[in-house]
Amino acid sequence: MNFLFHVQEKMRFIFAFFVFADLCIYSTLAADCACATTAVHVRDGAGTTHNTLTTLATGHCLTFKGQRQTVAGDSWVNVDYNGRDGWIHEGYVHIQACAGSGSPASSAVQLPGCPHIVTRHEWGARSPTRPHTLLTHTPKYMFIHHGATPFCHTKAECTQMVKSAQNYHMDGHGYSDIEYSFLVGEDGNVYEGRGWDAVGAHTLNYNSVGLAICVIGDFTNRLPNDAALNAVKQLVQCAHDNHKITATYMLRGHRDVGATACPGNKLYELIKTWPHY
Known part of the structure; x- marks a missing residue:
């Protein structure tokens, strides 16, 4: 009796082990x-x-x-x-x-060659009040803005500035979400706004044909630091290389198409020296 009992218990253990192993292999290889x-x-x-x-x-x-x-x-x-x-x-x-057999999928916003992009989830974005309208054609403009706000130099500071911008755009202007496609801080990070594929509310009459990058701060009297400038340039190049803007895109400052001082005198004079201006 005892012998049969031990044999049955051992068989149950072996069966359970192989079931567990099979599940582990499946979850690893068949994601x-x-x-x-x-x-x-x-x-x-x-x-x-x-x-x-x-x-x-x-x-x-x-x-x-x-x-x-x-x-x-x-x-x-x-x-x-x-x-x-x-x-x-x-x-x-x-x-x-999944590519790589079981590896997690890449982020929808973090494209090859991009600088680090802090996602909406990471910075604590509010949900839009209505779904984003998707762009119907590849944008032919890349617009540069500044926030005309205080500067930020750490991820914590920049996260708070991005949240404040979203609150202002939604509660102050009545928009469904933050205006910009992306924002850049002097911490060197890019922050996801509406992202690559959504129509923004950044540049009147050009929202459906352009993306917009807002550099956080006021660049009337000084340039953004190197960390921010490098992030902006890398993001523009990344957009080009990943076909998020046309190959013959036009880089413009906000003031080029509207009655505004944006993106500030110093930053505006600089971007006029960049490719595709």
């Missing part, structure tokens, strides 16, 4: 990603009534968490977006093995 077949919103819940977390660019992927929900007859897939639950309409993604 799937949801890859966008066109630019598509990632939402904080299944269905179009939920807030937009980001816009996933064509060909970019997020890790598929294995869950689906059907809302109003449409299937939505659950993805990981910087540690948060995201949901994408399944009609606009293809589920496939």
Whole structure:
């Protein structure tokens, strides 16, 4: 009796071990990603009534968490977006093995060759009051702005300035979100605004044909520091190399197309010496 009992227990252990090992191997080797077949919103819940977390660019992927929900007859897939639950309409993604067999998908905003981009989730962005409108064509303009605000030199300071900008744009101007595509601080970081693929509210009459980078601070009487300038130049080059702006894009200051002092005299004089101005 005791002998049979021990044999049965040992067999149970061996069976459990191989089941566990099989699950571990599967989870390591068979990670799937949801890859966008066109630019598509990632939402904080299944269905179009939920807030937009980001816009996933064509060909970019997020890790598929294995869950689906059907809302109003449409299937939505659950993805990981910087540690948060995201949901994408399944009609606009293809589920496939992640690049690198099990490695997490790359960020939708951090493209090859870009400087470090602090995502909306990282800096604590509010959700837009309505979904972003997607750009319908590759932008042909890259606009440079300044915030005409105090400067920031650390990630903590710049994060607070970006939050303040979003609050001002949404609560003061009544916009659905922060105005700019990206912001840059003198800490050398780029901060995600509306990102690569959304229409902004930065440059009147040009929002649907241009992206905008705002350098945090007031550059009427001095230039941004090297950390900020290098980040701006790298971001523009990254946009060009990843086809987020046209090959023949035009670099412009805000004042070139509007009655404003933006981006400040010193910064404006500098960007006029840059390529594509």
